[in-house]
Amino acid sequence: MFSKKNMPCELTVSRVVQETQDAVSIWFEVPEHQWATFSYTPGQFLTLRIPGSGEREPVARCYSLSSSPHTEDELAVTVKRTAGGYGSNWLCDNIATGTIVSVLPPSGHFTPQDLNSDMVLLAAGSGITPIISIIKSALLEGDGHLVLFYANQDAESVIFGEDLRYMAKQFPERLILIEWLESERGLPDRETLSELCSAYKNRMYFVCGPAAFMDLVGDVAHHVGIPHGNLHREIFQSLRSDPFDTEIGVKQSMTTEQARLVVYLDGDRAELQWPKDLTLVEVLLNEGFSPPYSCREGGCGACVCKVIDGDIQMRVNDVLDEDDIEEGDRLACQSLPITDTVIVTFG
Ligand code: FES
Structure with missing residues (x-):
């Protein structure tokens, strides 16, 4: 069974540290049963759900982790006010010890492959x-x-x-x-x-x-x-869609053309039919699996997978460079199959 690593979790704020006049670090306590879900590598980010206010709908915002998995047990993001930015101003004005925040697990690929590198x-x-x-x-x-x-x-x-x-x-x-x-x-x-x-x-x-x-x-x-x-x-785009909306699973295909998909995620293997007009994230959600994703707009890198065999094309890519693509990396939320068989792996 695939993991639910991208499902939203409720985390409690353990402390808030005022770093400068307009920046705060927000520390989260992670319960022991969620340690695996919230394991991360340095340079990754969290996606937070910012509550709505009045007529304002809730919004999702990505913030880089300023804590280190090697030096701190808790997770922290640091948020600086931006002029007119609803998310950052809401957090700086309202967040306090004990606040419960809906959070997507860490993701992103702005992270060194080797910590021994110069x-x-x-x-x-x-x-x-x-x-x-x-x-x-x-x-x-x-x-x-x-x-x-x-x-x-x-x-x-x-x-x-x-x-x-x-x-x-x-x-x-x-x-x-x-x-x-x-x-x-x-x-x-x-x-x-x-x-x-x-x-x-x-x-x-x-x-x-x-x-x-x-x-x-x-x-x-x-x-x-x-x-x-x-x-x-590290490039952050403003999110237009809601990555906390978990009711997006069923996306109808309008074509009978399909590719054969073999996918590896967290050590599990599955074989599926992949309609050629659905993205890899959509087809996996349709089938009840839980692939990693956040923005679903090609702008955050949370959904990066690697093509082992076959090929896929991306609708939008604001994250991967030529070398990443050369090495087989693709954004699953933007990926459509080109070949009749595609083998991909996540993580
Ligand atoms: S989920 Fe953000 S790039 Fe795919």
Whole structure:
């Protein structure tokens, strides 16, 4: 039987930590019977259901885990207010110890394959949240060398500043911390980033921050010659659909054309007929299975699977790069079969 790992769970907030004037960390207590469901790798995210208010419908929002599975027992996400953002403002204004929140289990693939790798991590603003999770795990579990470039508007807006400076002191041989304040030096510039990337060409890169920052880093990395597959960027889209809606199982097919599907999930194997106009997530839900997914819009990466044999095409892909696709990765929520037989595996 397939696991129910993507089903929403109710978690209790164990504490709320004010990180800066407009950012809070929300810590969740995970009951022992849900430890396996909420196991995660550094860099992954949680999807939270934010209650509606007045005429406002509930919304779902993805937030990176700032905790590390190697250094903390509880899970934490860190949320920064965004101007006009309903989800972040609701959380910053209302969340408190004891609040019960509906949460989808961790997902995402912005995570190092090897914690021993030498890495360059670039974060701007609240983009530090998945990055600090990776740093904590890499320092404790790995033996690689890390450089963190961390840009913020001003000294007051730096999230985890003290923690990061402490880690840099504790691991002076392994963590170089470069802090950049826009109030003193303006926005991070191409020349500075080029110098940094040129000095560490063969490392793995992890980048998270506003779109303009990530675009600049991506462009610089390309010009400096960082191998495409070494550059990992965390991209969050606003969710249009509701990933907490579990009543989406039956999606009618309008075609008689079918492929043969062999699917592996959590060590189980199933063989199914796959109507060629339904996505892989839809056909699995129709058949009563529970594949991993969150946004169902091709924007989060929660549903990544790997093609072992045959081929599938994606309707939308805002997550995977050419190298991921070359290696067989596909977004199951956007995947339609091309060949008559497809073998895929999750996880
Ligand atoms: S569920 Fe988000 S990309 Fe497929």
